[in-house]
Amino acid sequence: MRRHDAADLAHRLGEHAEAVCRHYLSNGRRSGNYWQVGDVRNASGRSMFVRLRHSPKGPPGKWTDAATGEHGDLLDIIRESMGLLDFKDVADEARAFLAMPQPDAELGLSRGKLAPVPAGSPEASRRLFAMSQPILSTLVESYLRARGITILHGTGSLRFHPRCYYRPEDHGPTETWPAMIAAVTDLGGRQTGAHRTYLNPLGLAPSSNGKAPIDTPRRAMGDLLGHAVRFGVAGSVMAAGEGIETTLSLRCALPEMAMAAALSAAHLGAILFPPTLRRLYVIRDNDPAGDGARDTLAERAREAGIEAIVLSPELEDFNDDLLHFGLDALRAAIAEQLMRRDRLRYLKRAA
Incomplete structure (x- = not known):
């Protein structure tokens, strides 16, 4: 530089x-x-x-x-x-x-007590993210590394909250659990929502994959439609998938490619395209909902004049592939699905 x-x-x-x-x-x-x-x-x-x-x-x-x-x-x-x-x-x-919202300017954190905002609103999501901390040396980093995700640069959209509120769906008493907090942002970088992955404080229990032993360990808030959790700054090429862990697993193989996690199949099909985008890699989950999101997103991209290429895992998703086959095998499998120019651009430094 x-x-x-x-x-x-x-x-x-x-x-x-x-x-x-x-x-x-x-x-x-x-x-x-x-x-x-x-x-x-x-x-x-x-x-x-x-x-x-x-x-x-x-x-x-x-x-x-x-x-x-x-x-x-x-x-x-x-x-x-x-x-x-x-x-x-x-x-x-x-x-x-x-490219992210700046909490001190938007939320007035240094100006004293804040006025209440509606639960689950975009404003509430921004406050939750602002109250959280970077993931370095936290349970979030341990959780991701246990899932085989070791490429963590450019993950400023993820933070850690040690005691995040959780309200059971059966209206039981409110609990607190450690959580990975992900900022959902629009194309301009403004935070519109947040995603919470509640974590097991004891670590990666086999029965939970590291998530808290509760009914709904993943919850979202705010305005999600069209937006995403973003890793890297999109240019002419990017990849988009459903889950955070799935998207970060692929990013381990392609660390220089900008990626976005839409958080669900329905939201993946509706994700908005950056104006600079010319080629979109659709990260497919291997299930019926993933097939529907793949078809919807690919069709929308082509109608917008964007080349759409589907990346498919061998197992249920790319995190399963990463854990079962290892990073070298994942890179080899992905190389066969990339355009040649992107193979040279994005895999050369990862190999």
């Missing part, structure tokens, strides 16, 4: 400095015009200061760790807090973050 491109990314992040800190340095807190935290890797403490506003000392986003003498900008915070090595991954994560 050219130097001025990195500088531009850092400047754009600086315009949302407090939101960046809330997202990647969740163990810290605001103190005046600074965010204080233990270190750049999000440890608890108060020795590191991140500037949140323009001042005579410099632009927002610059930080200094008084204990170590380290200093840097918000790109360094993303790199260290997420454990990224390749600067391309840092840049992709930064672009994905900039």
Whole structure:
């Protein structure tokens, strides 16, 4: 990446400095015009200061760790807090973050107590996401890795809530469970809803696949139709599927391809297309509902002048394929289904 491109990314992040800190340095807190935290890797403490506003000392986003003498900008915070090595991954994560809603600006988190909003509304979904934390070193990361999903860069649309409310369908008492919170966004990056996957705090029990032992461990809220949980920034090519885990499993084989999870077969058939899209890979689940979503979405894409290509798993879905056959076998199977130009573009660095 050219130097001025990195500088531009850092400047754009600086315009949302407090939101960046809330997202990647969740163990810290605001103190005046600074965010204080233990270190750049999000440890608890108060020795590191991140500037949140323009001042005579410099632009927002610059930080200094008084204990170590380290200093840097918000790109360094993303790199260290997420454990990224390749600067391309840092840049992709930064672009994905900039495409998301910024909680401090939209929700007024620093302005005191918020007025109530209707349960299940888009506003409630934004607040839930804002109250959650990055997935690094949380039960969400453990859950995904246990499902064979190890490519986690660019997953800023996923967060962790340690005690998310759950209301049983039989009107029993409200419970709390740890949960993976996914932001559902429109094509402009505005959050319209959220998806909750309630998790088993004991880990990946064989009977639950890591999900909480409750009747409905997956629930959605807000405005979902046409929207999706997004991984990466879509250009001329993207893939779209139903579930988060299924979509992330394919992304392990194609880590540079932008993808979107619509959360259900019905919503996959109705997903909206980015204006830049020219080729859509439809991630099919191997069941009757998946066949219907495949046909509906492919037909809509072709009517919009977008080439539609179906990617089919050997088992029920691509997470099953990943777990049963392994990543190398999944890549080989996917290679046979991709356009040649996309095989060269997206598989060359994953191989």
